[in-house]
Amino acid sequence: MTLKLTAPTGVLPYRDWVRKELLDIARKAMVSMLSSGSSHLVYVTFLPDFPGVIVPQSVREDYPRSATIFLRIGRKEKVSIDQPHDTLSAEVIFEDGKPSTISIPFKAMTAFLDRQRNVKIDLGQPPQVQRGNVIPLRKW
Template sequence: MSDDTKGPDGFDPTPPSSLLPYDTWLEEAHREVMLKALEHISVHGLPGEHHFYMTFLTRFPGVVIPAALKERYPEEMTIVLQHQFQNLTVDRSARSFSVGLSFGGVPSTLHIPFAAITAFADPHIHLVLRFTPHYEEEAPPAEVHNFRPTPHEQKPDHAAKDDTPTPAAEGAEVVSLAAFRKKPAAQHSDDTDDSDR
């Protein structure tokens, strides 16, 4: 008698519901991978062709971004840490990170709680991690302020992009992730605007 109910891996293709919170544990592990990556580049900068796409909810409690960006992106925004970012700080006790970016030539610091992040990707190696926002993890309020980096603080920069290319001199842009969302595993950095590289 053959067992035709098994999948190619020998397991039932429709497993029973788990009584262990594997999904929660996996998401926590993926968030830890993201945090270690951010902490690493805050100290060492971005190696080689690595760069990060980060999507977050702009209305999430504790998110502090310039008013113009919140007006333009009232729900969700994606930034790219690549060429021109400053003062990247990961604060585990506050469960948030901050980074200095320039939008339209205006330097600002963005403050983003970890729980507001919905996606993290490193297109160089086709890594995509997705997260469910946790609204109970509210972060303390922070302020957006201008920064003036000293010459020794120059690091590989960030860019946030949008559908309209922005000259590299303007610094950060905001990115539309329509293509990124359709095929996350196949996304390659060639799909981004090269004008900021």
């Protein structure tokens, strides 16, 4: 099953509303996985240059526009969700073999994939990000 962000743009912010709901589905899935006690495998694609993302500098340099990480979520894994700050934190090992703690705001995510359940959620780009550059939001 693939869920995609295909809402029109215009006067009403349908894209923003749909993206928010799709992010909520990904968030609920990960919270459920964390509390289930069993092991789950997911892929998360995110924008390394999004405000609040904490990753090693080498990740920002090697993947400036988009990065995908593979996470094993379960009781024994070092993955957590900080609900007040709406971030995913995990200890991961990159190509250098050293463990790194990363933090990814859910708003920085562009895709979520649960291969075991054949579910892919294409979240699209956050509303304030366009082609990898942060642009200011309009004031009303």
